[in-house]
Amino acid sequence: MLKGRLGCSLLSSTRRTFITRVTVTHQQAPRSLSLARYSSQSGSNSGSNNSSSTGRKDSWRTMAESDISRYLQETHDRVFDHNRAWAAEQSKNDPEFFTKLSAGQSPDYLWIGCSDSRIPAEQITGLEPGEAFVHRNIANLVVNTDLNVMSVINYAVRHLQVKHIVVCGHYGCGGVKAAMTPKDLGLLNPWLRNIRDVYRLHEKELDAISDETARYDRLVELSVVEQCRNVIKTAAVQQSYAKNQFPIVHGWVFGFGDGLLKDLKVDHEAMLHGIQKIYNLTE
């Protein structure tokens, strides 16, 4: 059960969000929810089942509040429906699946990616449950005073002994764009400032790119490389690599346009040697 209901203010303040959401889920029928279904069921806007965005927008405007509440209830419940179906399918395909999953984890990969909803790490990489330890934050940043990501790296390297650490950014990153906007974003300022610090380090190269989108995309790449550097600066990674020759740190960028991962071909060993004059922690 939902523990709250929508007030009328929802209709004005979040209409855009809902409309876009419905547009996206419309592609995923029959699994996902459809706004048209709500309208026709409530009878408040019969005949509005056309598939144009205008039609959906009109449907939403005239929806009864109870329909909106029902939408929220179903977006809650559908997750449990999907989860039961997923669990049943796994058991059907391999009756021992969950027994083996219960036995423990031993992932080869640590994935440090963006929180952006469009980049489900396991799906785009084809990695199965048990294969990738995952940390996702805004703009896939690795900050040395951030106990959250530092704990993740420490545990992944020292306890799970991962073989690969992937920092994966993506073109069109909202966090990167927000960071370069001359606007006070409150609590987000100190987090996003790390991206401005990357810009500062590469100011000359970035200023020379006149096209704004191209400049942001290059900043995305440069930030990923800088975050790889930050991973390698940790004692855990330096000491493990000196002893075991792993983990290897990789910088990748995901493109929404084609769904492909681009390998920035970070040279782990050269990067390590490059930073160790100042950041050596192996002794």
Place this chain on the structure above:
Amino acid sequence: MLKGRLGCSLLSSTRRTFITRVTVTHQQAPRSLSLARYSSQSGSNSGSNNSSSTGRKDSWRTMAESDISRYLQETHDRVFDHNRAWAAEQSKNDPEFFTKLSAGQSPDYLWIGCSDSRIPAEQITGLEPGEAFVHRNIANLVVNTDLNVMSVINYAVRHLQVKHIVVCGHYGCGGVKAAMTPKDLGLLNPWLRNIRDVYRLHEKELDAISDETARYDRLVELSVVEQCRNVIKTAAVQQSYAKNQFPIVHGWVFGFGDGLLKDLKVDHEAMLHGIQKIYNLTE
């Protein structure tokens, strides 16, 4: 190309990890790598293609260093193979898929889950790309001084206007067990101490559970509820809820034994009222 190669020390220091890894991936054939395949190709341990864990262990012991290096190279390359296949499949199923994905995100859900590799948030919930903004850290903690998770919540609520915030823990959480172990874990101590703080709040109830596994599982649940409380303590959530009646905060626990999500039925509104005597930030 991998930027590093394995030294001999790998054989002793990480044998257990690799063996478990191979055991797990063995279930996933033909997509994943198989140790037996390496051994038979290298000829270093012919006849070792039996599927018992002992057989695999022996195979690993006698593998040539070049095989190990090749294993690492392939665990890198296979991600790109899978990614290309995934992208092609998406385009085949819906030629407009990536065009629509490029248009932006408007997720209904914020997922705060554990980094554990066995809980791919989108797979177990059936949520599609674009539906869930995701943060994952060790033991799915929400700490008020953690700029990382606080930025995620702030952005998700104020900018993406998510409707649901899910804190999802899991039974058998290594982080929870580690937190209750009387051992100095270095950098991990301050992060995991948050779990001990939850224990302290519920000491009487937990001490009364004699079975250790049952006690840990209950601590997992209590910690999830406490993290929900921490989410609700934020100004972003309180103010948005006062204005819009969302987001709704949920506490769930994933079970490896059956793959099912358990809804702890956190009462968002009651919890909000409960904390506002002290934590009210709505004005």
